[in-house]
Amino acid sequence: xxxxxxxxxxxxxxxxxVVEAIIRISGYSAVVFVGLIFLFxxxxxxxxxxxxxxxxxxxxxxxxxxxxxxxLPLLSGSLIITLGAAFIAIPFGLMTAIFIAEIxxxxxxxxxxxxxxxxxxxxxVVLGFLGITVLAPLVREExxxxxGLTAFTGAVLLAGMAIPTIVSVxxxxxxxxxxxxxxxxxALGATRWQxxxxxxxxxxxxxxxxxxxxxxxxxxxxxxxxxxxxxNAPQMASGLGSLFISLRTMTATIAAEMGEVxxxxxxxxVLFSIGLILFLVSLTVNITxxxxxxxxxxxxxxxxx
Amino acid sequence: MIRLSRHHTERIVFAVIGLASxxxxxxxxxxxxxxxxxxxxxxSWQFLLEMxxxxxRSGGIxxxxxxxxxxxxxxxLISIPLGVASAIYLxxxxxxxxxxxxxxxxxxxxxxxxxxxxxxxxLGLFVLFLDLGSSIxxxxxxxxxxxxPVIISTAEEALRAxxxxxxxxxxGMGATRWQxxxxxxxxxxxxxxxxxxxLGLNRAAGETAPILFTGAAFFLPKLPNxxxxxxxxxxxxxxxxxxxVPEMPITIQYGTATVLLAFVLIMxxxxxxxxxxxxxxxxx
Amino acid sequence: xxDNPKIRINELSVGYxxxxxxxxxxCLDIPENAITALFGPAGGGKSTLLRTLNRLNDLLDVSIxxxxxxxxxxxFDRNVDVISLRRRVGIVFAQPIPxxxxxxxxxxxxxxxxxxxxxxxxxxxxxxxLRSSALWDEVKDRLDDSANALSGGQQxxxxxxxxxxxxxxxxLLDEPTSGLDPISTAKVESSLQILKQDYxxxxxxxxxxxxxxxxxxxxxxLQGELVEWGSGxxxxxxxxxxQTEEYITGRFG
Numbered sequence: 110x111x112x113x114x115x116x117x118x119x120x121x122x123x124x125x126x127v128v129e130a131i132i133r134i135s136g137y138s139a140v141v142f143v144g145l146i147f148l149f150x151x152x153x154x155x156x157x158x159x160x161x162x163x164x165x166x167x168x169x170x171x172x173x174x175x176x177x178x179x180x181l182p183l184l185s186g187s188l189i190i191t192l193g194a195a196f197i198a199i200p201f202g203l204m205t206a207i208f209i210a211e212i213x214x215x216x217x218x219x220x221x222x223x224x225x226x227x228x229x230x231x232x233x234v235v236l237g238f239l240g241i242t243v244l245a246p247l248v249r250e251e252x253x254x255x256x257g258l259t260a261f262t263g264a265v266l267l268a269g270m271a272i273p274t275i276v277s278v279x280x281x282x283x284x285x286x287x288x289x290x291x292x293x294x295x296a297l298g299a300t301r302w303q304x305x306x307x308x309x310x311x312x313x314x315x316x317x318x319x320x321x322x323x324x325x326x327x328x329x330x331x332x333x334x335x336x337x338x339x340x341n342a343p344q345m346a347s348g349l350g351s352l353f354i355s356l357r358t359m360t361a362t363i364a365a366e367m368g369e370v371x372x373x374x375x376x377x378x379v380l381f382s383i384g385l386i387l388f389l390v391s392l393t394v395n396i397t398x399x400x401x402x403x404x405x406x407x408x409x410x411x412x413x414x
Numbered sequence: 415m416i417r418l419s420r421h422h423t424e425r426i427v428f429a430v431i432g433l434a435s436x437x438x439x440x441x442x443x444x445x446x447x448x449x450x451x452x453x454x455x456x457x458s459w460q461f462l463l464e465m466x467x468x469x470x471r472s473g474g475i476x477x478x479x480x481x482x483x484x485x486x487x488x489x490x491l492i493s494i495p496l497g498v499a500s501a502i503y504l505x506x507x508x509x510x511x512x513x514x515x516x517x518x519x520x521x522x523x524x525x526x527x528x529x530x531x532x533x534x535x536x537l538g539l540f541v542l543f544l545d546l547g548s549s550i551x552x553x554x555x556x557x558x559x560x561x562x563p564v565i566i567s568t569a570e571e572a573l574r575a576x577x578x579x580x581x582x583x584x585x586g587m588g589a590t591r592w593q594x595x596x597x598x599x600x601x602x603x604x605x606x607x608x609x610x611x612x613l614g615l616n617r618a619a620g621e622t623a624p625i626l627f628t629g630a631a632f633f634l635p636k637l638p639n640x641x642x643x644x645x646x647x648x649x650x651x652x653x654x655x656x657x658x659v660p661e662m663p664i665t666i667q668y669g670t671a672t673v674l675l676a677f678v679l680i681m682x683x684x685x686x687x688x689x690x691x692x693x694x695x696x697x698x
Numbered sequence: 699x700x701d702n703p704k705i706r707i708n709e710l711s712v713g714y715x716x717x718x719x720x721x722x723x724x725c726l727d728i729p730e731n732a733i734t735a736l737f738g739p740a741g742g743g744k745s746t747l748l749r750t751l752n753r754l755n756d757l758l759d760v761s762i763x764x765x766x767x768x769x770x771x772x773x774f775d776r777n778v779d780v781i782s783l784r785r786r787v788g789i790v791f792a793q794p795i796p797x798x799x800x801x802x803x804x805x806x807x808x809x810x811x812x813x814x815x816x817x818x819x820x821x822x823x824x825x826x827x828l829r830s831s832a833l834w835d836e837v838k839d840r841l842d843d844s845a846n847a848l849s850g851g852q853q854x855x856x857x858x859x860x861x862x863x864x865x866x867x868x869x870l871l872d873e874p875t876s877g878l879d880p881i882s883t884a885k886v887e888s889s890l891q892i893l894k895q896d897y898x899x900x901x902x903x904x905x906x907x908x909x910x911x912x913x914x915x916x917x918x919x920l921q922g923e924l925v926e927w928g929s930g931x932x933x934x935x936x937x938x939x940x941q942t943e944e945y946i947t948g949r950f951g
Binding site: 119122124125128129131132133135136137138139140142143146147149150152153200201202204205207208209212213220221223224225226227228230231233234235236237238239241242243269272276282300301302303323326327329330331332337359360363364367368372380381384387388391392394397398399 | 421503649
């Protein structure tokens with residue numbers, strides 16, 4: 110072994126060590142980011158609870174200029190708009206997924222799949238813009254409302270944002286059901302629909318459930334679209350009738366007001382608290398969704414091994 | 415009789431499902447085509463390359479375009495190395511341990527955090543705590559953290575698709591782990607990684623909420639001079655001119671929407687073509 | 699008859715992390731410049747033994763006891779550079795696995811890893827190793843084509859050439875002809891006869907017949923243990939152990 114090769118060996122070992130260290134550190138970046146996000150949201154929202162009582166927050170009036178920080182209107186606004194969106198997105202999303210995965214001929218599948226992906230790629234401001242210019246006037250005229258900027262308008266657009274997520278996750282799940290299951294059912298004389306309803310869907314149910322949850326998660330967190338089309342009035346939503354009045358969500362409140370508050374003011378801290386709530390909600394949705402998937406994978410492994 | 419009704423049921427159910435799919439698909443076509451149709455007349459070289467005038471009511475959208483390009487490039491510079499390195503860790507180094515599961519859970523959660531929460535975090539950490547101010551660099555950092563989970567998961571998938579036998583052969587010939595990754599695994603996974611990078615950056619290009627408080631400017635009379643300046647950006651500009659500016663000509667709004675949508679769709683098509691090119695090219 | 703062992707294996711045991719014992723107390727001297735053939739039914743530990751000889755098993759979770767002396771060093775010693783070891787002890791697998799490069803790059807890959815960049819050296823290595831594996835005449839005009847365009851037999855000879863380019867001392871072959879047609883198999887076998895003049899060859903043949911054809915030293919392995927060994931002729935004409943005889947005559951396994 111000549112000196113050059115020894116140098117090479119040393120250099121190689123050093124390079125290997127350095128590169129591996131960098132990669133290992135990067136590997137943990139996602140954990141670090143989630144931790145940092147949680148930490149900062151906590152730190153910036155904690156002062157809220159020094160200045161406000163729980164009942165100040167748990168009240169029906171959001172009027173920051175006069176220090177009314179009741180988050181109930183925002184919570185109920187988010188809730189009803191998300192429910193409305195889910196009510197539209199889940200049936201349409203799942204049916205589209207079933208159609209693409211099980212029913213449509215190949216050529217139609219090749220058109221539908223990219224089309225839904227295109228919808229997933231449309232920026233939320235573009236949807237919001239169309240909401241203002243096209244959908245809202247339509248809603249106002251057709252439903253004889255004083256304004257088209259309503260929770261309903263927002264829910265329709267949010268459904269549009271949730272559908273691509275639901276379709277793609279659910280379609281993956283249906284696609285992953287072994288062909289043998291289907292063949293067996295068909296061989297026993299089941300119709301294609303019976304096969305889908307009794308065999309394929311139950312086999313893919315955890316994936317379908319995950320798809321639904323992730324779609325709803327997407328809807329809860331959506332900001333720009335709802336800010337542009339729901340009218341942004343912090344009113345209490347109570348019942349289905351509220352779908353047709355102007356409401357305001359938690360996300361839109363942060364986006365609309367954070368730009369104008371003084372850093373470190375009470376209003377600033379309250380907005381961070383709302384962010385913390387959103388963060389925790391998305392955490393819950395995602396952890397539950399991945400737990401469902403994880404359990405399902407375990408079950409599949411047991412079945413197939 | 416029972417047989418017949420079974421098939422009738424099937425026909426009805428399939429019809430309902432088919433109609434629902436049509437009802438999902440048709441609005442997408444309407445959305446895209448109506449934007450392009452109404453925006454086409456507004457888009458011209460002047461519109462693309464001029465500064466806005468008259469309180470943005472005439473002139474072009476050049477600073478918003480260039481701003482979005484700055485943001486995408488900056489986000490790429492940060493998120494690509496970090497995301498790919500993280501994917502390499504998960505696919506090539508990590509054992510299936512408790513900590514690895516934590517990382518995967520963190521990635522899933524990161525992908526699901528609402529974009530406005532990223533904005534809050536960016537404001538708290540980059541703008542205020544690290545004192546970068548509302549600036550291009552703060553916005554890029556914020557967008558990067560949002561983009562990273564997308565890059566990690568697609569890149570990891572691409573790396574895992576490279577056959578294990580290549581790694582064994584390479585190591586058997588005296589390659590170190592890193593040599594094997596750099597010379598064999600990464601080149602083979604490159605198209606898949608590229609697809610993920612484009613999709614991730616695409617999302618960054620279209621997002622508004624994360625840059626609202628971290629670097630987006632309502633209006634700037636000139637282009638930013640450094641990465642510590644604020645910048646205009648296409649999505650935020652569209653938001654501004656469709657909600658904040660009274661008597662805004664609708665053609666300019668449609669024109670801006672067209673440019674933004676075209677930008678995003680072209681990136682999508684690019685990602686899709688890289689993917690299909692890779693499928694045709696690869697030999698394993 | 700073999701008084702110059704290249705590798706001495708002493709009480710080598712290998713266990714996998716799922717609890718299976720792949721090798722138990724294996725002792726064997728592997729002679730230089732000869733073909734040592736490990737044969738026996740599947741699961742007998744042949745692959746494990748081969749992969750242990752250049753520590754490719756390090757990639758898996760294995761527990762190893764005993765020692766393997768290559769010349770005068772125990773390959774499990776802490777200060778052994780695994781990378782250099784794998785260059786001295788090259789391995790060819792059952793499936794021909796060309797790397798997704800050109801024919802030329804497949805061969806220069808190992809040298810480039812070690813930092814060799816001189817074009818002339820690399821070209822020499824390409825020609826020399828392809829000649830040694832009897833592939834040169836078939837591919838000399840298309841060295842820059844993808845290695846995947848070669849036939850299975852050519853690919854396997856490329857894999858042998860690729861290892862030879864590193865100028866190893868020992869050549870390990872794990873069922874190198876299992877996927878090949880008879881003509882390609884004959885070509886590989888005849889190139890092995892030439893290669894053994896310069897290398898120590900350890901092979902897990904694909905069949906008993908192949909063992910009989912090529913083995914200088916034949917080693918019968920059963921369930922992780924060495925049953926018996928001897929020169930190819932002796933072992934096949936007069937096996938000492940009953941298990942060996944049953945296996946050779948086809949009443950077993």
